[in-house]
Amino acid sequence: MPFTFSFNLSEHVFASLPQMERGVAKVIGGDPKGNNFLYTNGKCVIIRNIENPAIADIYTEHAHTVNVAKYSPSGFYIASGDVTGKLRIWDTTQKEHILKNEFTPFSGPIKDIAWTGDSQRIALVGEGREKFGAAILWDSGNTVGDISGHSKIINSVDIKQNRPYRLATASDDTSGSFYEGPPFKFKNTKHDHNQFVNCVRFSPNGEHFVTAGADGKIFLYDGKSSDLISQLGGEKAHNGGIYAVSWSPDSSQLISASGDKTVKLWDVGAGTAVTTFSMGTDVSDQQLGCLWQKDYLLGISLSGYINYLDKNNPDRPIRVIKGHSKSIQCLTVHKSEGRSYIYSGSSDGHINILFIIEIVMNDCFSGKGHSNQLVTCSMDDTLRYTDINKKEYSDVVKMDFQPKSVSVASGGLSLAVCIGQVVLLKDKKKVFTMDNLSYEPEVGVMHPGGTTAAVGGADGHVYLYSVQGNTLKDEGKTLNVKGTITDMAYSEDGAYLAVIDEKKVAIVFTVADGYSVKNQFYGHHAKPVCLAWSPDNEHFATGGMDMMVFVWTVSDSDKRVKLQDCHRLHHVSGLAWVDEHTLVTTSHDATVKQWTISF
Template sequence: MSLEAKHVFASLPSMERGVAKVLGGDPKGVNFLYTNGKSVIIRNIENPAIADIYTEHPHQVTVAKYAPSGFYIASGDVSGKIRIWDTTQKEHLLKYEYQPFGGRIKDIAWTEDSQRLAVVGEGREKYGAVFLWNTGSSVGEVFGHSKVINSVDLKQTRPYRLVTGSDDTSVSFSEGPPFKFKSTIPDHSNFVNCVRFSPDGTRFVTASADGQILMYDGKTGEKISSIGGEKAHGGGIYAVCWSPDGSQLMSASGDKTVKLWDVGAGTAVITFNMGSDVMDQQLGCLWQKDHLISISLSGYINYLDKNNPDRPLRTIKGHSKSIQSITVHKNEGRTFIYTGSHDGHINYWDSETGENDEFSGKGHTNQVSRMVVDDAGQLVTCSMDDTVRFINLNKKEYSASDLVKMDSQPKCVSVAPGGLTLAVCIGQLVLMKDKRKVFSLDNLGYDPEAGALHPGGTTAAVGDATGKVHLYSIEGNTLKEEGQSMEVKGPITDMAYSNDGAYLAVTDEKKVVSVFTVADSYALKDEFYGHHAKIVTLAWSPDNEHFASGGMDMMVFVWTVNDSDKRIRIADAHKLHHVSGLAWVDEHTLVTTSHDASVKQWTVKF
């Protein structure tokens, strides 16, 4: 029995309103980089479904940049730590770690020989540092600012120059190495968000929240012109990047547009209109070979189309917040994975290609706690917004009428043939039929935590906070307590019937999975031990002979029902967070989700 990684569908970048997002481009042109939480995400630019995640930072990572050699990546976090690590090996071995200052790192730049690094951000006494990559020895000072430095760049040709832009509205220009302060450029009237040298080093541009892009001589720092006149954009500009040949410039703005500029003429050649919603503000951009990429406040990654500026070639969607629930569904021979996140967002993925999108219309407004597909091909979801929704998977849109309001917050939802749905809410059980409430039970005398409907539609099992499983028979449109209950080792966290209805598996906080045989009056078949912490989720394989469990110990186990010693373990399935959801695409493919906002698929061999 073995298990190996098959696909990683990565998270989107984590975004903050009014804060620029720095993207890292691979000098070889294969990948691009961004950060989310404590992760650095490396994605293939041609096929973004191919991704790798670096998870070794102990704090939230803010920026990552490739060395010009392409062999190393430098990434910086909110504590002021810089880690330089290998890109060529899967293990991403750490080469060096430095702490240039104490505070959030906002930007990183390398010299073209991959020997020196400039790092800027929110230091306590200082806001920037320049040092040798392999010793950490200083090669100059970053002076000239009285507030946080947002952006830094190094001229990629000798003689080297260093330029920085700050919240104090000024730009600082230094010569080196060793880098010494030469002059302050006070031409902007608001925060300077981005500074970038042209590829040949002859010029550099500065972009500011005042909507201006200014261009300077790369060697002397003297002003040449303003691009786009007095106002290049109607809103603040968060990012600029040069075309590989240095003839054009791309700028991303809070006015929800990205513009392409002819640098020589100083005029806009193309304006990309990215939408009208506040989430369409553009906070980052990258020009890599023929790819023009921008990042929206929503976290969406847009591949821009010069021939059609109002519609991107493609938009990479996904989750930027922790994923809380998952299910799978086959449709016309293809399997789709559905995931719901902490912010109420639901995404669906093609399990093979990783292509994904979201439903249209207005959906949940809070965490999507559970989801399951019923026999009518509807995605049934329950959320902390106190609703249960029924979403038609062919139409792929939310419907205002297919929503059932609960009296209290639903924790869990389960379905059975014939349009039956059971919602386990705080202090209440609600039975629905054909998207309508038909019965509810209050004053239960226990706190329900999880529930499952038998695939035959005759029985409901409900687990409580003391470790008891209560059985109810479904008679017509009512739930009737059968007077039979089973005990497990601790407070119940999840439960599910096998697909054929033969077994009921129950997970608890005491790290045990208990499996009961339905036909044998729910006699205990076996107990499964192995987790080191509370188990939070489980899922049955389509073969009904195996099931998977995931716990707070970040481990996933695949168990064999008839032999509790026969098991597969994945340690650190998602390195930073516990597994929040499990589902099976087929009997040899397991999908896991986590608070790292990524979706992983694993090939299971028995």
């Protein structure tokens, strides 16, 4: 029986940002105690501590993209809805997040969810085929009303939190609707907007509710009778469409988020904006979501950045939470001045930096990045050399074909493997190119000493080239593996070369012994796609399409650490070691996880 090392589960979860779409509101929820906020990205629901957002939890049980998640007023449950119309209600008190119920009240994307104040009923709205909304009991799924009266998608729903309960909706048909109940029954329609109505929210005390729309207008209504009271800000509240509003806990103020790249703080009684938070000038600075939680005011940018707004300094947020919102393709670790920096690259062309101190801090590169995937090579047919100290993209080297991988070694050498081509670079310039190869190159690595370049092919062979000055010389040396090579790496001391292939095999070769086979490793249930050596040169990690990570011992193939479901429902896309006992993983869930492993 294989011996398994002891290990700790995830020590840190560096959560993804909200997944944003231009012109589409992002619903951000908060827990009733005011400690956490939550949002969605892909198939995940992310829960973050509002005081220290580095503390995060991720719910990963949805099989399809999740649009919205909301806490129950009791705080014991979260209801989350996906693009197929599936509503999942799950526990918040235990780490396992046990599923309490699952319903599909209508087929189609769920866009918003609201609970009654007693946590017994749920209203959900969206883009159903046969209807645009439903009201149900949380424990049985039985209907408790009829959400009718709209002719197009319902974007938003909210329920008055004290009795008598009232329900309001906002729709693409340019109207809002008002319902009494339960069971909820249609009462009237509000035709005050002239464009899409994006958001409706009741005040916490239930005295008022507001609607906000693409016409830049906010209307204030009586929470019990639905009578129109006033229009905030006169003719227009914002110069662009309004996507979200959120009330202050005392119901006297609210904030609104707009495509005009501002968040405004409103005195509801006076109907005027007290403060305007200017979030930038770029398209990515459009504000698509907001949340008022305790004393915290959050604005969500199109970029996915989470901005903590400062009432005393409206032009500069207190903090900005950065990270990835799209699938992470690769990562590496760099150490400088006693700190470890994790660099990750995502499919939208962003490099993110995590540096590990007492509180995990996030930042990202500035300047124009790759137009697609990157760390240092990208689908835009370029290599980019980045200045780590300045955190800016700098030198660009244009390739003849799309690069698949890049490796660096001492002496300013780099090796780029492109489609049908292998390129040697020195000091950021191409110095040697190999074309018309007899095989399709998939991945290349340089020996740490810069003496050898190893290129893995789709034909199941590793081709070894000696580096002689500014050229690569074919010495006629090849290594055989089981199938198409997916990744490979030299150990940090250059003693070993590890190779993984699509046949689910890892092989380690001993360099000093003419690349003889040291050991073979089996365990993955699906194709492994990434590999990284531990700094101790005695262990290496592999991650695969099976969502598993193995940490292997070079000298004994039966000794292993198995991390299962590292990124549930998403395969592992990148691996890197911070130190001998700390492994970092990334995935297409846009999340970075750090694991502590004890040998």
